[in-house]
Amino acid sequence: MRIIPLDNKIKNRYDSLFKIATHAFVNGLIPLLDLPEDDYTIISNEIFKPGRDVKIMDILLKGKNGYINIEFHKQPLSKSHLNRDFEYVLQCYFHYGETMDQKIVILDKDRKSIDKLQILKNLEYNAQCYFTPEVDGATILNNIKDKIVDNETLTDYEQYVFSILPLTNHGHDNVEKLVEELCHLTEKLNIPEKNKEAIAFCQMILVDLFVNDKNLQEKLLDVIRMTSSCIEERENRLRNIAEKEKQKRIKAEQNEKQEKQKRIKAEKRINEVNTILKENRHDQKTIQKILAIISKI
The missing domain is CATH 1.20.5 (Single alpha-helices involved in coiled-coils or other helix-helix interfaces)
Structure with a gap:
């Protein structure tokens, strides 16, 4: 299997958000996607098929028990999307002799996603789909606030969910206010500085996605800059x-x-x-x- 540097050609802002959070808090995926307990590392993988374009997966994890591919989708999973994702699994086996598990993360839960392909009469491919609106962001945020008061360290899972919280079941009617609250909370988190840097980059994307008020945008970006020495430098x-x-x-x-x-x-x-x-x-x-x-x- 050929390993290449992490893909810089990120398709959209939602992909950017998930990829930054995943690279920063990879073990946070264990409870999020029901992964086997392991010490995972992230590799970025190209799949080359003669006569075709090089295909690059969103995320490829390597653990002691093998590979796990994670694909992110903002829209509901269509048949063409699932065909493409399943093709990664097939090509990985046929061209590199490697088997891998696959998890599909979907942002849109309101519309129905295709989760099954009929390969042969007696052979189906059943996608393992996970929806971010099903993640209990409200409870996680309350737990984080309690930990801030007690100056306790956050788990990788809590940091991952905090990074993408507006995409979860957060319980807030006003998402702008939620993003504003998250930006102000980041500085108070008891986590390593490099983790705050990753969260700051995620929050820059969240401000761009969910904050429409231009004045508030500028104020929050200033807060993020103060939180992140990397961005300021x-x-x-x-x-x-x-x-x-x-x-x-x-x-x-x-x-x-x-x-x-x-x-x-x-x-x-x-x-x-x-x-x-x-x-x-x-x-x-x-x-x-x-x-x-x-x-x-």
Whole structure:
């Protein structure tokens, strides 16, 4: 099985959200997707089939007992979606000789998803589907608030759910207010700094998805920046780069202006010389005058 670096061509913001949370809190998937207890690592995998485009799975986990593929879907699972996901399982076996389990995470629970493919008369593929609106986000959030009061450390599962909480069964009528509350809670979490960085990136996506008020957007992004030193440092680096580029442009414009002024003066002196030459005078005084003008060019 060929392993490639993590895929940067993320299809949409929901995929981004799930992938960031999964990479940061991979073991949080164990209770979320009923995975066997294991110490999982994430690898990003391409599936190559001769004559076809390279296909890249959303997430591929490797544990002691083998591989588990996780696919994320915002929309209900259609037959074409399930055909594609099942094809990953088949190609993984036929081209690499590896078997793998597959879990499918679906955001939209209101509309019916296809969860079964009839492969042969007596052979079906039954998808293992999990719906984020079925995750009890309200209880998890209350548990997290209690842990903040007691300064207790959050589990990977709690951090994972906290990162995607507006997509769960959160019990809030106003999602904007929920996102605002989450942004303000992050700084108070008793978790490693790198985990706060991951949550901050997730919250930037949540603000983009669910906060329509432009003023509130800016306020929350400021809160996120203060929470995440990584984001703040990156923005400072970008500002420094922009300032350096600006100074380079100013200097280049000044140099160009000076060169233009030099060209204008040179042309003026050449015209003076041409004028003198047209007078057809060759005395010593005229020659000295011409040499004096040329020396200034």
